[in-house]
Structure formats: structure tokens, C-alpha cells
Amino acid sequence: MSEQKPVIIKKIKKGHHGHHGGAWKLAYADFVTAMMAFFLLMWLLGSTTSGDLQGIAEYFQNPYKVAMSGGSGAGDAVSVIKGGGEDLSRAVGQVKRTNDGKRQIIAKAREDDSGRLRELRDKIDRLIGASPTLRNYRSQLKLDITREGLRIQIVDAANRPMFELASAQMQPYAKEILKEIAPLINELPNVISVSGHTDARPFQGGQRGYSNWELSADRANAARKELVAAGLQEGKMLRVMGLADSVPLVADDPLAPTNRRIAIIVMNSETEAYVRANTGDAVDVDGSAPLAPGQLNPERSAAPKPPAGAPAPSVPTAPAAPAAPANGTLPPQGSAGKPAPAPALAPGTPITVPPVLPPGLVPSQPAPMPARPASP
Numbered sequence: 001m002s003e004q005k006p007v008i009i010k011k012i013k014k015g016h017h018g019h020h021g022g023a024w025k026l027a028y029a030d031f032v033t034a035m036m037a038f039f040l041l042m043w044l045l046g047s048t049t050s051g052d053l054q055g056i057a058e059y060f061q062n063p064y065k066v067a068m069s070g071g072s073g074a075g076d077a078v079s080v081i082k083g084g085g086e087d088l089s090r091a092v093g094q095v096k097r098t099n100d101g102k103r104q105i106i107a108k109a110r111e112d113d114s115g116r117l118r119e120l121r122d123k124i125d126r127l128i129g130a131s132p133t134l135r136n137y138r139s140q141l142k143l144d145i146t147r148e149g150l151r152i153q154i155v156d157a158a159n160r161p162m163f164e165l166a167s168a169q170m171q172p173y174a175k176e177i178l179k180e181i182a183p184l185i186n187e188l189p190n191v192i193s194v195s196g197h198t199d200a201r202p203f204q205g206g207q208r209g210y211s212n213w214e215l216s217a218d219r220a221n222a223a224r225k226e227l228v229a230a231g232l233q234e235g236k237m238l239r240v241m242g243l244a245d246s247v248p249l250v251a252d253d254p255l256a257p258t259n260r261r262i263a264i265i266v267m268n269s270e271t272e273a274y275v276r277a278n279t280g281d282a283v284d285v286d287g288s289a290p291l292a293p294g295q296l297n298p299e300r301s302a303a304p305k306p307p308a309g310a311p312a313p314s315v316p317t318a319p320a321a322p323a324a325p326a327n328g329t330l331p332p333q334g335s336a337g338k339p340a341p342a343p344a345l346a347p348g349t350p351i352t353v354p355p356v357l358p359p360g361l362v363p364s365q366p367a368p369m370p371a372r373p374a375s376p
Contacts, residue, residue: 113268116188117150120266123184124152133176141177149190149267152181155249156260163260166204168218174262175226182230185264191238191272193265194227196220200245200254217242223262238267239275 045053121143128134128141140160142153154177156162162174185192196216203211220240228234250256267275 109269113149113190113270114145116190117145117266117268120184120188121145121150124181127180127184131180133173134180137173137177146265148193148265148271150265152264152266153249154178154262154264155258158257161257161260162262163219163222166215168215168222170219170222170226178223178226179230181264182227182232185227185236185266186231186233188266190266190268191236192232193239193241193267193275194220194224194237195240195263195265196223196242197247197249197259197261197263198245199256199259200248212244213242215242216244219262223264227264238272 048056124143128138134141140155140157142151142155144151154162154174160171160173162171163169164171196219198212198216198219203215217240220242224237224240228237245254245259248254248256248259249261250258253259265271
């Protein structure tokens with residue numbers, strides 16, 4: 001009988017693999033953090049001003065610029081005005097150093113001015129409708145926006161003038177109008193201009209030196225006084241002028257009553273800057289640097305230079321006196337007893353000047369010069 005082999009039973013224990021410990025979660029979190037940082041960087045680069053970008057680029061080129069030059073950043077280390085603003089959407093700070101930034105600031109200033117002036121126009125229009133005093137004079141109040149700013153015109157009516165005839169004495173109703181609008185003008189930082197206008201009818205006292213020009217200027221100044229008396233700040237008045245009948249409101253009818261008016265212009269910032277610039281220092285017509293008051297341009301005061309290739313101008317000289325002959329005879333006489341012009345002398349010819357003799361003394365004939373012996 002064959003031997004039987006023992007049966008060996010092996011028990012294999014099936015177990016799970018070891019736990020990873022969540023390492024993949026850390027890797028995923030790092031990836032998400034990196035992506036968030038990347039998109040944040042893209043947003044910052046897209047919303048940063050050109051001045052800040054220039055500062056960042058200069059930092060990588062010279063990291064020690066701030067330490068050597070000072071400032072809070074490389075972009076404004078050499079600028080007195082600090083770069084940046086309250087937030088990244090503000091176009092202030094370093095953006096002023098670029099042309100695009102200047103255009104943005106000018107456009108924003110114009111927009112702000114237009115908004116303020118339109119709001120003031122609407123306020124005055126509402127005041128006219130709500131005030132019993134101004135409601136009766138609505139036909140004599142004209143409001144419009146011009147290139148200079150908000151223009152407020154108070155015009156004459158056929159039977160209701162603002163001033164007494166040929167006078168700068170203002171009627172009471174005109175004073176009431178100015179008293180009502182003065183507080184509204186004070187609400188804005190803009191300066192104003194007041195101009196007086198007349199019709200084309202000649203002034204009766206023109207022969208005495210007082211014409212429509214003086215009358216319109218006096219009426220404009222009277223309006224200024226009433227505005228100041230009504231509470232208008234004195235510093236807001238920039239210009240007062242009289243234009244007589246040079247700018248009629250009704251050009252087809254120079255004698256129309258509406259041509260007699262007072263115009264108050266609430267200037268925008270651009271017009272104010274233009275007026276102030278044209279009343280400042282003198283500027284050379286060639287566009288050179290401004291000159292101090294009373295200073296003359298040395299190039300202008302000098303003699304004008306001839307154009308290129310032109311001959312030099314001749315300098316006039318006093319005519320030479322005719323030379324008297326050595327024998328004391330008088331020179332030949334010309335017409336009307338005047339000496340005849342002396343003949344032209346060759347260059348290098350010596351001129352003999354006679355000695356000054358007392359009256360009545362005739363010079364003697366000079367002795368002949370001895371002959372010079374010939375050279376050997």
C-alpha cells in the first residue's frame with residue numbers, strides 16, 4: 001500500500017493595503033492655492049496703473065533704488081507726489097506722470113464740471129418755478145450751457161428794464177433776482193464772470209466822453225456789487241467787463257430791448273485756467289519762455305538779422321568835409337554858394353589838413369621842397 005502524503009492547508013489572510021494618510025489632499029490644496037495666486041496676479045497686473053508697472057519693472061532692475069532715493073516704492077522714489085491711490089480703480093498718483101493719465105484727468109474734470117453746472121442750472125430753474133419773486137420774471141431769465149460754462153442772462157423787457165434809462169441805477173426787481181441766485185452760485189467752487197451789454201442806440205451823452213462802453217461796464221459792476229451784497233463770496237469774482245453792443249443777443253435787431261442785459265457766467269475749470277493764463281506773465285510771440293513784467297527780449301531788442309545769403313546792410317557814415325588845398329585857396333563853389341562835392345580819392349591817398357589861422361591872415365606860399373638826390 002502506497003504511502004499517503006499529508007494534506008497541508010494554508011490559510012491566506014487577505015488584508016487591505018496600507019492607508020495613504022491623505023497626502024493627495026495636500027497636493028490638491030497646493031495646486032488650488034497656486035492657481036488662485038496665479039489668477040490673483042493676472043488681476044493685479046490688469047488693474048495696475050502704468051506707473052506702478054514701471055515701478056515693479058525698475059525694482060527687478062535695481063532693487064536698491066528705494067533705499068538710495070527714498071520713497072514708498074520704486075515708482076515714486078523720485079516724485080514728490082506719492083504713487084497709487086486709495087484703491088486700484090482710482091486714476092491718481094503715478095498715472096499723472098503719463099500722457100494717458102493727463103488726458104484721463106482732464107476728461108474727468110470736464111465731466112465733473114459739466115455735471116455740476118447742469119445741476120446748478122436745474123436748481124435755478126426749479127427756484128424760478130417755486131419762488132413767487134422769480135416766477136414773474138421767467139421770461140427775462142435765460143439759462144444755457146456754453147463752452148465757457150453756465151450762462152445766466154437777465155434781459156430787459158420792452159416795458160420792464162433792469163436799469164433806469166441811460167443809468168447804472170438798478171431797479172428793485174433786478175436786485176431781487178440777483179439776491180435769489182447768489183446763494184446757489186456759492187454752492188459751487190467755480191468762479192464767475194459778469195458782463196454788461198447795451199443795444200446799438202447811441203448814448204445821449206457820448207459827446208461828453210461817456211458812451212455805451214462806459215455804461216455797460218458800470219452796469220456790470222453794479223451787478224457785481226449786488227451779488228456781493230447778497231452774500232456771494234468776493235473771491236469767486238474773476239472778471240467784470242462791459243461789451244456795449246458788440247455782442248448782441250438778437251443780431252437781426254440791434255435795437256431790440258433784449259440786447260440790454262447782464263450775463264453771469266459760472267466758468268468751468270478750463271475757461272478759468274485760460275483766463276488766468278492770459279492775464280499772467282508776458283510770453284514771446286515765438287513761443288519761448290515767459291518774460292518777467294517789463295523785461296524786453298534781447299533778441300527782439302537787437303537789430304534784425306539779415307536773411308541767409310543776403311548782403312550785409314551798409315552802415316551810413318557822416319560825409320567827410322572837403323579838404324582845403326595846401327596853397328590856401330578856397331574850394332570851388334557849387335550851386336547856391338555851397339562847396340562842390342570833393343572828388344573821390346584813391347585808397348591810401350593822404351589828406352592834408354590846413355592849420356587853423358586867425359581871421360584875416362592869409363597863409364604864405366610854402367617853399368618848394370628840395371629835390372631828393374637819386375639813390376646810387
